[in-house]
Amino acid sequence: MPQTHIRFDWAIKKLLRNKANHVVLAGFLSELLGKQVKIQSILESESNQQAEDDKLNRVDILAENDQGELILIEVQNSTEQDYFHRMLYGTAKLITEFLEKGDPYSKVKKVYSVNVVYFPLGQGDDYIYQGKLDFNALHLEDKLGLSVNQKKLFNIKEVSEIFPEYYVIKVNNFNDVAKNALDEWIYFLKKSQIKEEFKAQGLAEAKENLLVDSLTEEERANYVRFMENRRYEISIIEGSRSEGRIEGREEGRLEGREEGRIEGREEGRLEGREEGRIEGREEGILEEKVNIARTFKLKGIDIETIAEATGLTREQIEKL
Numbered sequence: 001m002p003q004t005h006i007r008f009d010w011a012i013k014k015l016l017r018n019k020a021n022h023v024v025l026a027g028f029l030s031e032l033l034g035k036q037v038k039i040q041s042i043l044e045s046e047s048n049q050q051a052e053d054d055k056l057n058r059v060d061i062l063a064e065n066d067q068g069e070l071i072l073i074e075v076q077n078s079t080e081q082d083y084f085h086r087m088l089y090g091t092a093k094l095i096t097e098f099l100e101k102g103d104p105y106s107k108v109k110k111v112y113s114v115n116v117v118y119f120p121l122g123q124g125d126d127y128i129y130q131g132k133l134d135f136n137a138l139h140l141e142d143k144l145g146l147s148v149n150q151k152k153l154f155n156i157k158e159v160s161e162i163f164p165e166y167y168v169i170k171v172n173n174f175n176d177v178a179k180n181a182l183d184e185w186i187y188f189l190k191k192s193q194i195k196e197e198f199k200a201q202g203l204a205e206a207k208e209n210l211l212v213d214s215l216t217e218e219e220r221a222n223y224v225r226f227m228e229n230r231r232y233e234i235s236i237i238e239g240s241r242s243e244g245r246i247e248g249r250e251e252g253r254l255e256g257r258e259e260g261r262i263e264g265r266e267e268g269r270l271e272g273r274e275e276g277r278i279e280g281r282e283e284g285i286l287e288e289k290v291n292i293a294r295t296f297k298l299k300g301i302d303i304e305t306i307a308e309a310t311g312l313t314r315e316q317i318e319k320l
Contacts, residue, residue: 005192005210008116009059009075010223016061017042021209025063027202029071031182032114032167038066062094069110070094079119081311087113091164106154111164116189118171127173127186131166135159294320 006015016025022039029037043062060074072090076083091111098109135144146159156162171190178184181200188194194207289310296306303317310317 005188005194005206006223007192007227008189009077010227011210012059012061012073012075014222015210021205022063024202024206024209025061025073027200027205028185029063029065029073029112029114030201031185032169033112037071040064040066040068043070067110069112070098071112071114073114073116075116075118076121077118078309079311080308083115083117083121087115087166091166095164108162110161113164113166114169115167116169116171120172121168121170124170125173127170127175128182129166129168129170131168132160133163290316290320293317 011021011024015021022042026037026039029039041064043064060072063071063073065071072094074087074090080086091113094111095108099105099107137143144159146154146156151157154162169186169189171186174183174186174190176187176190178187178195178198184195184198184200184203187198188203188206194203289312293306293310293312293316296309297303297317297320303314306312306317307314
C-alpha cells in the first residue's frame, strides 16, 4: 500500500520553498517542460505572497532557474471563472516587475506559467494543455520567424521562446494510469501517493521529504487543519451546488410551464415551453451560485474568495 504524502499545494506553502527541497520542484518542472531545470532561487513578488489564512483556495510559488527564466506555479482548488484572465495577468505582472527601469526590451525574462487546477476549467477532456504563441500568416502558408541576426543576438530559435508559455494541468481529468514520467507526477498531484516503481525526476526526493509521517507534531497539526479546510470547502460547494440544482430545476419547471401556457396561447405552445426551459436553466444556474455565496458568507469567508468561487460580483454578494 503506497504511503500517503503531503498534498502538493501545502508543500508549496511550507516545504518546497526550502533549498533542500528545490530538487523536488526542479524534477517536476523538468518532466513538464521537457528540459533540465535547475532552481536558482525562490523569489517573492506581489503575485505570490504567502497568505496566513489556510482557507484560501489557491497557492503559488515563483522560481527562477539557472538560465534566468521565471516559472510561476499556481495551484487552484475551486472554480474561478476568470482564471484564464488571471493567468495572463500573472505573466504580464512578472514581466514588468522584473524588467529594471531603463533596461532594453531584450532583457525581458522568459516566463512559464504552470497551473495545477482541481476544478473543470473551460472545455477540454485532456489533462495537460500547453499554450505557446506563434505568428501564422493569413495569406501564405508560413509563420513569422526570427532573422538570422536575431537568432544569433538573442541565442534563441523561435519567436515563441520570447513570449510567456502556459501549462494547464487538469488533475481530475487524469485516469490514474501513469504511462510515462510526467504521468507519474500527475498521479502524485491527484493521489498524494508515489508508487514504488515510479522513476520520474524529483519523486524519489519527494518520497523521502514529503511524507505526512515525517512532519513534526506542530506541522502535522497545521496540515490536518489545512486538509480539513479543503474538505470543508469542497463539502460546502458540492452541497450548495446540489441544493441550487434542485431548486433551479424546480423553479425552471414551474416557470417554464407557466410561461409555456401563456405564450402557447399567443405564439404556440412549443415556443413557450422552449423559452421556459432556457430561462429556467439560466435561473437555476444563478440560484446555484447565490446559494454557494450565501453559504460561504454565513461561514465568514471573505467576499473576494466568494467572488472567485462563484463568479458573482462584489455588489451581488454584499446584497445577500
